[in-house]
Amino acid sequence: MPKMKTKSSCKKRFKVTAKGRVKAGQAGKRHGMIKRTNKFLRNARGTTTLAAADEKIVKSMMPYSR
Structure with missing residues (x-):
């Protein structure tokens, strides 16, 4: 059986x-920072974990990450 491919994206x-x-x-941090509140920018630093529904979608495209 051949290897499964991971989506590059x-x-x-x-x-x-x-x-x-x-x-x-x-x-939400690529452009338009002037219209965003300072609170939003502060809270949007770094990384976040995805919701369970989105997790399922991403994991289906990354077969060897389970």
Whole structure:
């Protein structure tokens, strides 16, 4: 049986933690910072873990990350 392929887009954007959660960068920080509140910018630093429904989608595209 041949190896399954990982989606390259997922490989670049997501990491799987030791407990199996999916880690991703925060959204909404590419442009338009002037209209965003300081609180939003502060809270959107670093990374976040995805919701369970989104996790399922990402994990289906990364077969060897389980």
